[in-house]
Amino acid sequence: MEKVLSDYLHFLRFASVSADPSQEYAVIACAEWLADYLSQIGLDVESWETSGYPVIFATNGPPNPKLPTVLLYGHYDVQPTDPLDEWKSPPFEPRMDDGEIYARGAQDNKGQIFYTITAIAQLLKEKGSLPVNLKLLIEGEEEVKSTGLAGILDQRKEQLKADYLLIVDVEIIDAKTPAVTLGARGMASMTVELRGSRTDLHSGFHGGIVYNPNHALVELLAKLRKENGEVAVPGFYDDVKELSEEEKKLIDLSFDPESYRRNFGAEPTGGEKDRSPAESQTLRPTLEINGLAGGYAGPGFKTVIPAKAVAKISCRLVPNQEPGKIERLVADFLKANCPPGIEISVTPIGGGKAVQASPHSRLAQIASEAYTELFGNPCRFIYAGGSIPVTAGLVQASGAELAFIGMGVSTDNIHAPNEHFGWDRFWMGVKLIQSILQRL
C-alpha cells in the first residue's frame, strides 16, 4: 500500500495540463513515466503518436480467443489550476489530509486510472495472468476534447476491437451509494471574440463614441438564454430526443437541494424552470459561458475601453444532437445579433456527440452486481452531466458494449481548486475493477 501511494503521488506531481502549451514538457514526461510504469507491471506497452499528446496503449500479451476482450479508458492529462490563489496547497504537490489526497488530478482522472492500473498489477502479481484480454487506453488530451485520439481511431480500429468498453472516469451517487453510468452528454464549444478598435482606448476620450466591446459582449451573451432558463438560439432543441417515461423510471432522478446547498454553497436556480434539477443536469442540453475576459479586472482600476473582449462558451448535448450543427446555430445567432461597429469571430474548439448505453446490457448488469456486492447497497443507473467527448468514437471503433464506472463523488472538486480523492475510495476502486474483470 505504501508503494502504491508513493507511485500515485509521483503520478500526481506531473503538471500535465493539456490546455496550457507552457506545460508541454510536463505532459510528455507524464506520458513517458506512465508507459514505463505499465511495462514494469508486466504489460506490453505502445505509445501512439497523435496530432497532440501520445496515447498510451497497453495489453496483457497476445489475445486468448477463449477470453472476453475489455477496453479500459482513462486519461493522464488534467485541468488547468486557476484560480491558483484558492488552492490551500500547491496543486502539483499532493498531500494527504484526513484520508483524502489533495492535488489537481487526484480524482480526475489520475486517481481513477491509477486504481485501475493497481487492480491490474495486483491480479498479475497474485495470479500471474488476467481473466480477460486487456486493452488499456490512456490518453493525454481528454481535457482538450481528445483531438489527438479522435484522429487515430480509424487507423487503430483493429487494435481497439473489444467486447466491452469501460470508461473509468465518472462519479457514483455518493460515497455510500453506487451507480453505473449509462450515458454522458456531448459537447460543442467555441471562443467568441469581439473587436471594436485597433488598440485599447481611454474611456474618457472614447466613452460615448466607440461601441465598447465589453458592452457588446454582455448584450450579445445575455440574448443566449431566456428568462425561463431555456437557450434562446433558434433550433437548439430541435433534435433533442426525450427519454420515454419507462426509460426515466429505470434511472435515478433524485436531487436534494439541501445537500446541494451544503456541498457547493450554491442554490439550484440555474436550470430550465419547467424541468427538475436532475433532469436539467443530465438529460437536457445546456449552454454555459465558461470564460469572460475584457479590459482590466485586476487590482485597482484601469479606465480602458478594450480593443477586444472574449468569451468561451460550451454546450452540453444530449443524444441525437450534432456538435457541428449546434456550433453553427450558436455562431449564426451571435453573428446575427452583433451590434454595429463591432467585428465578431467565432472559433469552434471541438466537441463530441452524446452517448447512451442500455441498462439491459451484460456489461451494465455485471458492473451493477459488482458495485452492489462491494457497497452492500443496491446499485442504481444514472446519466452523467459531463462529457467524455471521445466516447462515441471509441464505441464505434471498438464495436464494444459500453458502460461508465468510477469512484468519484460530486464533492471531489474536480475542475476546481482543492481537488481531492479519498484513499478509501481508491481501494474500493481497485476491488471494483478486479470484481468486474473476474465476472466478465
Place this chain on the structure above:
Amino acid sequence: MEKVLSDYLHFLRFASVSADPSQEYAVIACAEWLADYLSQIGLDVESWETSGYPVIFATNGPPNPKLPTVLLYGHYDVQPTDPLDEWKSPPFEPRMDDGEIYARGAQDNKGQIFYTITAIAQLLKEKGSLPVNLKLLIEGEEEVKSTGLAGILDQRKEQLKADYLLIVDVEIIDAKTPAVTLGARGMASMTVELRGSRTDLHSGFHGGIVYNPNHALVELLAKLRKENGEVAVPGFYDDVKELSEEEKKLIDLSFDPESYRRNFGAEPTGGEKDRSPAESQTLRPTLEINGLAGGYAGPGFKTVIPAKAVAKISCRLVPNQEPGKIERLVADFLKANCPPGIEISVTPIGGGKAVQASPHSRLAQIASEAYTELFGNPCRFIYAGGSIPVTAGLVQASGAELAFIGMGVSTDNIHAPNEHFGWDRFWMGVKLIQSILQRL
C-alpha cells in the same frame, strides 16, 4: 537636449503603476528620484505623506507678493500595461522611433510633466529666477483616483493657495491645432462581484443547476444601457445641466468620423443615438464596463462554472452630477436586478466631480494667446472627455482660476499598448509653459 532626453527616459523607466501593489517599490523610487531632480534644478522640494503614495511639492522659494502665484499640476504614476503582448517593445524600456518616444507614461503624464519641469529648469538656468511664484504639485495616484492627495487638501490648503491653476494633463485637437481645455468630466467607479457557489464547479455536473455567475453578470450588465445608447439606470441623467446654445457656440464640437476610423480602427457607433459624437464624448455622462473577468478565458478551454465573476464599471460625469449619488444609483439598480441564487457585492472605488472653467477668465485668455502664437494657428476651446478626479478639490483648496493645457493628441495611445509622445511636441510644450508663465 541630450541631457533632457536622457533624464526623461530615466523617468520613464520607473514602472510606477499605482494600480498594481506589486510595483510599490517602483512607484516610491520614482517619487524619490523626482524629488531629487527638482532639488537639483534649484527648487525647494517637499514630499508630502498621504494615505497612499507621496505628493511632491516644489516652489521657487518664499513668495514674492508682487508676482502672481501659479499652481501647476501633474502626476508621476502611470496606467497598468496590460495587454502586455500587444506592446511592440517593453513598456518600461523607452525607445525613440521616427521622432516619437514609446513607453508607458511617455505622454500621460510623465512626458507632459517633464516638459513642464524642463521649461522651469531652463528659465531658472537662463534668467536665475521665474516670473511667477511657482507651486509645482506632482502626485502619484492620479490613475487610481488621487485618494491620497484628496485626503490632504484641507490640511495643505495654505500651501496650495494660488491665483492660477494649470492642469498639465490634456490633449489639443491635433498636432497642428491648439486648444485650451475648459472642463473635464467627473467620475464614479465601482467593482461588481457576483458569486454563485463556494468554489468553481464543473460545467458538466452543474450546468443546468447552478446559476452561472458569468450568465448572471452578462444579463445584469446588459440591462445598464438601452438600445438607443442611453444609460438605463433610473435617475442617472436627473442632475445633468445642459450647456446653453450660446455656450455650445463658444466651444469646438467638430468630429471627423473618417479620421476617427483611420486613427483608431473603430466606428463611432457607441454613443447616444440623438447626440453628436463630440457631444457624447465630452458633454454627456457615460457608463462603461472597463473590465470583465469570470472563469477561464485563456489558451485552450476549461469547462468550468466559476464561483464568481467580476466587472469594473466607471461613469464619466458632467457638472452638477454627484459621484456618490451616481454610485448609489448604479449599485441599487444592479442589486435590484440580480438574479436569484446569486450574491452581489458592489464596491465603490472612488471618483470626483466634473469641473468647468470660464472661457472668459484671464488664465484661459492668456493660455489661448500663448497657444495661438506658438502654433501660428487660432487656439480653440474644448471640453475633455477624460477626468482628473482631484481637480475639483484643487480648485477649492487653491481658490485659483482654472485651465487645462497639454500637448497630447488623441493618437498617443495613452492608457493603451504602445503609448508614445512626439519629441517635437515635448519641446513645443517647453515653449508653451514658458510663454504662459511670462504672460501671467
